[in-house]
Amino acid sequence: MKITTKINILTTAWLVFILLIMNVLVFFTFMKTIGNIEERFLIQKAHEIIKKTENQGSRVLTKDLLEVYLSDHSFIRLVDKNSVVIKQITDDQDLAKVKAEFSPKEESELRQIGEEQFQFVRVPILTNQTVSYTMEIAQRVSGLEVKKDKLLSILAACSAITILLSLAGGRLLSNVIMKPISRMIRTMEDIEQSGVPKTIFIQNQSKDELYTLANTFNRMISRLQENIExxxxxxxxxxxxxxTPITVIGSYANLLRRRGLKNEKLSKEAIEAIHQEAMxxxxxxxxxxDLASSENETSLHVKKVNLTQVCESLARQxxxxxxxxxxxxxxxxxxxxEADELKIKQVIIIVLDNAIKYSKAKIEVTVRQREGQAFIHVKDYGIGIPEEDVAHIFERFYRVDKARSRETGGTGLGLSIAKIIMKLHRGDIDIKSREGKGTEVELRIPIFYQTTQEV
Ligand SMILES: Nc1ncnc2c1ncn2[C@@H]1O[C@H](COP(=O)(O)OP(=O)(O)OP(=O)(O)O)[C@@H](O)[C@H]1O
Ligand SMILES: [Mg+2]
Known part of the structure; x- marks a missing residue:
């Protein structure tokens, strides 16, 4: 099942549940309120009649007086302590057959008689602070069924509209939310089929979780692309x-095969060249x-390393x-x-080896500590590096002067390995050089190795 359908079904089910509870609440509150209004109206009527008779100075209820208060399908009656009807006026003979009840306190009830509902109220009448009679009034609750039906149909219609709107809204919303995910899935499928990594176009600028997801995916793909490159x-x-060395070896071998063995000088030269190139x-x-293993390396064997001691002993050796x-x-x-001792040693040797190879005068090695970082400086007073080449010397196989490097036996890989190792330590390597004057290499390593890296 699609996630959008799932979201839609779940939200609608939840909404139906809430609507059901709300409808039941509204229905019962409404019915109770209607009942209360009827009840209050009848109690008020009873009090009015009682008051009228008091004003007249007698408790004699005349038929004329009661008739004024009589409405359709109702009775008004005076009941004594023995629940005997003293006086009664009614327009509904069936209703009048209902047994009279004396009550010392005010009370009311809703009673079902046949098909109809009737509201009964009883109000006590006091004579010399004691209850002597009860004024009982009953009246058909008219139109309650109609009101109830109307309310039910309004509630049903409102609920149906809400559910329909919710279904439509839910579909729309989940489509909006799922759009970037669908796009991501399509891109991933494309990558799977074509084998070519590509990034997702991010439209959503609201920096929400989906934005983070797409962004992380894109970063991952960029890294993958970089690695492939x-x-x-x-x-x-x-x-x-x-x-190049294979060509040199090939040509000298060919030379030897053709005429080298007869010519001792030539064969010596050829063998020497072949040996050199092979080496x-x-x-x-x-x-x-070494470089390949450094590039694939992601973890270091980190422990406490006394950098001063390491540099001093390497310099001495x-x-x-x-x-x-x-x-x-x-x-x-x-x-x-905190560092990988072997790897740091490797970097120092690479840098010192360069200083030895590309200079003849003294070499200075300095170790110091500043603001949470350790610094190693290796300074020589040799041939230096031309300004335009400095930016490239960390590239693989880059040599300033290929002919000269051939003499010195360099491969142009030393500094690129050093850079990778320093980056693995969250440190770095920098080179300042002036042609003909000398070169200074700076190695920086954080004192404390951090295992987490910001991406
Ligand atoms: N101290 C230095 N003085 C002058 N040139 C330097 C110095 N260090 C590096 N270079 C230049 O930078 C180039 C790259 O150095 P790198 O150490 O990567 O390679 P390499 O020394 O040629 O070979 P190897 O892989 O054997 O170290 C060198 O060929 C050299 O031209
Ligand atoms: Mg080198």
Missing amino acids: RQKQFVSDASHELK RMQKMTETLL LKSIYKREILFHQDNPPVVV
Whole structure:
């Protein structure tokens, strides 16, 4: 069953239930009010008659007096303490046969006689502060059945109109509400059939739950599109980058096959080139795998890391391996962050490796802490990066000078891996550089790792 039909049926059922209760309430209140009016009217009439006789100074009720108050299908009678009728005037002989009742207090009742309903009232008459007689008046309640029928038909008609309007309104409303959902379902079906992710057009600007739903869906799709794009780019970049060494290896192998073995110098050169390119390919494949795993990584093995200690020991190790001047500066006390130690080490090595590769003078490493963030600065006084290239160096396979990078053995993947790792830590990496003067890399890591990320 469609959700719109379900909403419609449920709201209408609820409305019918409410209408039923309201109709019963209205009906009984109305009938009671009508009865009360009749009753009050008769009691008033009884009091008037009693008062009239008092004014005349006697309790003798004359027929003439009573006839003035007699209406259709009624009686007025005086009843003594033994419920014996003392005096009675009536125009309805059947009604007059009803047994008289003495009552010491004012009372009223509605009585069914045959097909008709009659209102009875009894009002006590006092003589010297004691009740001596009862004035009993009965009268047919005229038109009650007609009023009742009319009321019932009005209530039925109003209820039917309300239910019809509710059904129509409910249908309209649920269509309005369901429209964005239907659109979403259609888009999802399209995506399923075509395999191409696409976003939903959001018309509704009222920032309600449906807007949030569509917005979340669109954000999810955008991410998916980005990922697909990145994957495509990755495959094309990687195949393009691997093509060059393969071409070099292929051509040298061909050269060797044709005439290399006879020419010792040539064969040495060819073997050297093939070896170099093979090594480069090996490094590149390893880095590519590393990059792919960093991109797919969503969780980190976070623990407390003494950043000062890590940087100092890495600087010391590289200093002795490369025989370079690497100076280490630190803030007191040591900077401790929540991070994935191995990954952070990887980033520092990538940055230090660049500084070593692209400079000859000293390298300075600084660790400090400011406003909930840890900062690592790696500064070199080397060849620097031209201004127009700085914006691109985080792109995969981007190298400022391809020939030079070939010499230095770079793949152009180091900084893109560093960027991914820093983003995973909700931190970042920035580079300031001046060509011919040197480069300064800034790594920022929040002291406390936040597991939730705003989307
Ligand atoms: N400290 C630096 N000084 C000068 N140029 C730099 C420096 N760091 C990076 N670069 C430039 O940015 C480019 C990209 O650096 P990245 O580390 O991503 O790749 P790579 O060093 O060429 O290769 P690898 O993947 O082996 O690290 C480098 O090729 C280089 O041209
Ligand atoms: Mg590098």
